[in-house]
Amino acid sequence: xxxxxxxxxxxxxxxxxxxxxxxAIHILFRxxxxxxxxxxxxxxxxxxxxxxxxxxxxxxxxxxxxxVHGFNGLRVILLELRQGDVWESTVKWLCIAGAVxxxxxxxxxxxxxxxx
Amino acid sequence: xxxxxRIRVFRYNPAHDASARYDEFEVEAxxxxxxxxxxxxxxxHKDHSIALRYSCRMASCGSCGMVINGIPRLACYTKIYExxxxxxxxKPLTNFPIIRDLATDFSAxxxxxxxxxxxxxxxxxxxxDGREFLQKPExxxxxxxxxxxIKCGLCYAACPTVxxxxxxxGPQALAQMYRYLIDSRDSATDERLGxxxxxxxxxxxxxxxxxxxxxxxxxxxxxxxQLLRAYLLGIGRDNKIVAELYxxxxxx
Ligand code: HEM
Ligand code: SF4
Ligand code: FES
Numbered sequence: 085x086x087x088x089x090x091x092x093x094x095x096x097x098x099x100x101x102x103x104x105x106x107x108a109i110h111i112l113f114r115x116x117x118x119x120x121x122x123x124x125x126x127x128x129x130x131x132x133x134x135x136x137x138x139x140x141x142x143x144x145x146x147x148x149x150x151x152v153h154g155f156n157g158l159r160v161i162l163l164e165l166r167q168g169d170v171w172e173s174t175v176k177w178l179c180i181a182g183a184v185x186x187x188x189x190x191x192x193x194x195x196x197x198x199x200x
Numbered sequence: 201x202x203x204x205x206r207i208r209v210f211r212y213n214p215a216h217d218a219s220a221r222y223d224e225f226e227v228e229a230x231x232x233x234x235x236x237x238x239x240x241x242x243x244x245h246k247d248h249s250i251a252l253r254y255s256c257r258m259a260s261c262g263s264c265g266m267v268i269n270g271i272p273r274l275a276c277y278t279k280i281y282e283x284x285x286x287x288x289x290x291k292p293l294t295n296f297p298i299i300r301d302l303a304t305d306f307s308a309x310x311x312x313x314x315x316x317x318x319x320x321x322x323x324x325x326x327x328x329d330g331r332e333f334l335q336k337p338e339x340x341x342x343x344x345x346x347x348x349x350i351k352c353g354l355c356y357a358a359c360p361t362v363x364x365x366x367x368x369x370g371p372q373a374l375a376q377m378y379r380y381l382i383d384s385r386d387s388a389t390d391e392r393l394g395x396x397x398x399x400x401x402x403x404x405x406x407x408x409x410x411x412x413x414x415x416x417x418x419x420x421x422x423x424x425x426q427l428l429r430a431y432l433l434g435i436g437r438d439n440k441i442v443a444e445l446y447x448x449x450x451x452x
Binding site for chain 2: 088089090093094160163164165167172
């Protein structure tokens with residue numbers, strides 16, 4: 085099945101924009117902890133984040149958008165670096181595997197942390 | 201007022217030379233002397249073995265492109281005085297294989313241009329009864345600037361993506377694709393979009409804009425590429441309305 089490059093790049097732009105917004109939300113939430121920014125990075129506060137379902141969802145969305153955007157960005161860079169059918173299909177599958185792998189591993193972390 | 205300048209000419213014959221060198225020539229330039237004039241003077245009086253390509257001497261044929269003092273330019277359209285330098289370095293166009301000295305191989309460039317189907321495609325065209333398409337001035341406006349392209353390859357030489365991605369069609373070809381896509385006489389919209397919506401196609405432009413900076417004919421290939429991309433993303437589709445053949449009576 086051939087996926088059109090325009091569909092991939094549409095996803096690239098949407099995930100890029102979504103990542104900016106989601107990461108902004110993520111950083112702004114660090115400031116909501118009354119004791120201040122550095123306190124928000126302490127163990128209990130971090131774990132508490134994962135127990136809040138909607139916040140855990142934001143983290144999951146950051147994981148997905150950045151992984152999809154980042155690995156597609158890497159694919160674009162590598163396709164421009166070198167050309168050739170073997171190289172291009174290797175790059176494609178490695179990037180898909182990379183994104184799926186990171187999302188799977190990150191999701192596992194989010195689930196485990198929410199169960200601590 | 202005459203001015204004496206030093207012209208440095210890139211010399212390289214891939215068939216014989218292990219590496220490239222520069223030969224230097226002193227030339228007297230008038231206010232109107234172009235780089236091509238100077239090179240032809242050198243060729244006639246100092247060293248006739250220099251290889252370069254030219255024809256019209258008036259920025260129309262697109263054959264005298266070379267890198268002059270670091271920027272791709274037409275030698276016949278660049279006056280020595282405007283370069284404001286006592287040393288003028290002429291190199292072959294970047295991103296093109298070198299045939300010899302300043303002459304480069306345009307085969308890949310022309311093949312990419314050809315792959316864009318740079319002609320009107322429309323099955324409704326009936327050559328027999330002589331009917332024609334009417335175009336309003338605003339429909340002509342949409343593609344006119346792109347049709348001024350003389351295929352000189354300066355934009356292709358300036359493009360950073362072409363430099364690393366040999367499958368990328370380049371600014372000249374992509375701008376021509378937009379030129380035919382948006383022409384109201386052309387109906388092959390889907391076929392055209394299919395050609396450029398490829399992993400090495402229109403998406404590999406990162407809008408450096410160097411193509412439009414160097415174009416000697418006022419074409420803005422970077423604009424054509426962005427419009428083509430926007431079209432693929434569904435923006436500006438109403439820019440394209442395929443004209444209908446009018447029968448006998450022209451519309452009032
Ligand atoms: C993880 C590493 C990342 C890589 C390898 C990467 C790669 C890329 C590349 C290559 C492009 C250009 C696409 C093109 O012009 O064809 C791009 C565009 C973009 N990226 Fe990323 N990116 C990464 C992370 C991010 C992050 C974290 C954000 C937002 C927080 C982001 C936001 C954007 C946006 C908004 C665009 C669209 C603008 C443009 O096309 O120039 N990127 N990215
Ligand atoms: S777009 Fe301009 S620079 Fe590029 S080939 Fe055409 S005339 Fe030359
Ligand atoms: S000689 Fe024709 S464009 Fe320069």
